[in-house]
Amino acid sequence: MSVRAKKELGQHFLVDENILGVIGRLAELGEDDVVLEVGPGLGVLTTYLADRVRQVYAVELDRSLEPQLTERLAGRSNVRLQFGDALQLDLASVAPMATKLVANLPYNIATPLVVESLDRLPGIELWCVMVQREVADRFFAKPSTKAYGAVSVLVQLVAERTGFHPVSRTVFRPRPNVESAIAAFRRTQLPDEYRWIKRVVEAGFAHRRKRLANSLELAGLTGRSRAEAALAAAGLAPNVRAEELAPADFVGLAEALR
DSSP: OOOOOOGGGTOOEEOOGGGHHHHHHHTTOOTTOEEEEEOOTTSHHHHHHHTTSSEEEEEESOGGGHHHHHHHTTTOTTEEEEESOTTTSOHHHHSTTOOEEEEEOOTTTHHHHHHHHHHHOTTOOEEEEEEEHHHHHHHTOOTTSTTOSHHHHHHHHHEEEEEEEEEOGGGEESOOSSOEEEEEEEEOOOOTTHHHHHHHHHHHHTTTTSOHHHHHHHTTSSOHHHHHHHHHHTTOOTTOOGGGSOHHHHHHHHHHHO
């Protein structure tokens, strides 16, 4: 039975099994691993994971894929498939004991899912995700570059990059109009007061063309005078923009704003 990918769900099914070895290497798969997969699609990656790790928790939004997934995963008792919206589900409960997130993420949820997983899935030690190349480049972009943004700061505060691999459009059905890449990164720490830091970072980039003090005010986080005082206390210039700050600078700024 043929399956048509749904554009509104950001679906691009992984169909070329040759890329699986790259994913397995970057994910550093081991037989005792417990893996969370979001967006299993047709189950190509799911079966690869199931044959190599102890447990796979797969979360799929599209109920119409159930017949294909059920058939493909038949006989693999170490796979638990749940249907639902990964951005709405309590993934820590869905995938207890998961230490790795390995997935071909649907394009339209890739960034928010990764960002939310940084603190809401504290058990995840390693991420290996296939995403749009533009998104992958943002994860570890440097300050003062076009790709650098809130997601760059948040990912880099929590993890370090361990791997990167460009992916051809030909491994997907349908072929996407954009390039893709596999990004792998390992948890290093979760800063104290992370959720407050996250609020500061997101407010800082909410109006990235503005000075940081103005952006914090326009985003409703704090008044401009208090923002300017916090910048000074953190040793930062009063006219600085968010894109000029290193991730560690945001930690200092968040502390000064408390």
